[in-house]
Amino acid sequence: MKVKRCTRAIITAFLLLLSSALILDNPGLLFVSLALWILIIFRYFLFISRTKSVTTSVQIVRAVDNIHTRQGISRTVTACLTITGEDGVRAVYAEVIPAGLQVEDGEIQTHSLPKGSHELTLNYRITPLIHGDLKFSGGLLTVQDAFFETEIALYCSSFTGPVLHIHPYPLFEKSRSNSKYGEFESYKILPQKSSCVKTYRKYLHSDDSRTIDWKLTAKYDTLYVREYNSLEKYSPIIIVDLPDLEQEFDEKKFSDLIRAVSGNVEKTLRGGSSLSLLIISGPNIIFSLFGEHDLVRFTTIISERLHPHTRLHHLYRSRTKSDIRKDLKKLSHMGDELREDNVILHLSRLNTIYHQHLLDSGINKFSLQISRVFSSVKPDEISLFSLCTGDISYIREIAVQARYGRVRLKVRTPEEKNFMRLNPLCEMFWDGIGERIV
């Protein structure tokens, strides 16, 4: 218990007056000193009884989004607190974080709670720094009034828990390797396991007994199990580029394109692989479906979604910064050779515009979206079906992202399409092939 400044002053006055009364044999001073003393005693008695009432009213229900976690991975904790404040005192509740857990963000303490019933929720994120079982150890309740302050540790079983099971970070695991046979290893928990051991951990109830590592178990006299990497199959992705509703397009070629898409989908699904579908219209993503096996669903989507679409965004005027830098290099070389004033003026203007554009930090949203799709789906092959009418700079963006992801991109266009328009793009593809639909 802490005695506040006001109380310290009153106690000092009491001691001074009492000693003066004893020395001077003065009943007046004695009465005054005893009055101050009685005041403090009564306030203390009142404070303790109120503290008891507040402490009795505290109820905490704590939950973690997943009690099985890995070292270094953040988890969200939600603590629902019910407390009833008393007259004349203010209460503050603070969560006690066990050693080995680090609070990332959120609130672990309430504000000063006055009289009345309060139902509060504390949300915070924690990151385990050590592995093992860690139990939430409760909280601290601080109660104070004008004279006293006390801190009650709420560590009994009704305020503690849940237990967080933290598995160690796999420091010595093999690095993730991509297989060349249509499969790759991942950290996701999936039914299909690879042969690579990801990590070892202590045996938990309901673990498969076949995964017990008997060597480690015998060595440490504790049950240890092996955790394997999961195995995922590469699935191809089909990107269908719908023509602009407000522009003219050849309907026959478009129906050919849809037929080609249907055929490709059917062929892939019959091969037993899952398929992802991304429908775009220029640099606008219309619809996406990832890792689907159901042919009926694809048929429904093709019949319902594959129609010309209004393009809200265009990439007419966007160029990548690397291309601009290349152009700037070319411009500087050309400027040395040319002597005509008009041309030099034109080049200098281009130079200025390009430099201004380089300073602009605008990010191409479509590129970001495509990059996210590729990183989440991890396709082994991309088939892009497009009429390639009008501006095709967005196809360039897809090609660039495919190259970054080292994914093969096949651009499939109508029969009569002039491939010369695509040639500069095809140069950039990882394994760029401009195929004809028929």
Added chain:
Amino acid sequence: MKRPSVDVIFLVLIIGAMLLTMRSSLIWFMSPLLIGGFLYLWHISERSSVLTLTMLLWGEISVAAAWYVLPWLSWIIQLSVVGLFLIRLNIFDTRQEHIFFIAIISVLAMITLLIDHVNNITIPVVLVIGVSLLVIVFTISYEFRLQKEYGDEKS
């Protein structure tokens, strides 16, 4: 008719008691000074808790000064000073506080009676300090039990 507020009643009690003191005290000239000082401190004590505490201690001087005239005048001033102190701390507005206030003035009345009738200050000091220590020991043990009840993890 509008009822006067509690603080006005306490102020009237203090001023009245001090005026009575002025009539028959040898140090009558101190009373206006004590009344003026107390009223001024009451007026400005809204600003900070330090001034509120100063007001309490200033009031205690008036209590000591009034004892020589009549111990019960001293008791009246004491209850008014404590009441005004609690009002200034904004804790004199609940039923529990009223009961607490009645209890404290009752104990002070008993102390007044005791000191007035026993012509010796040692007995009241020993008695009151002894009882207080018992109360303190009881409340401290109560607090420890509270800490232990909630602090220990039950297996």
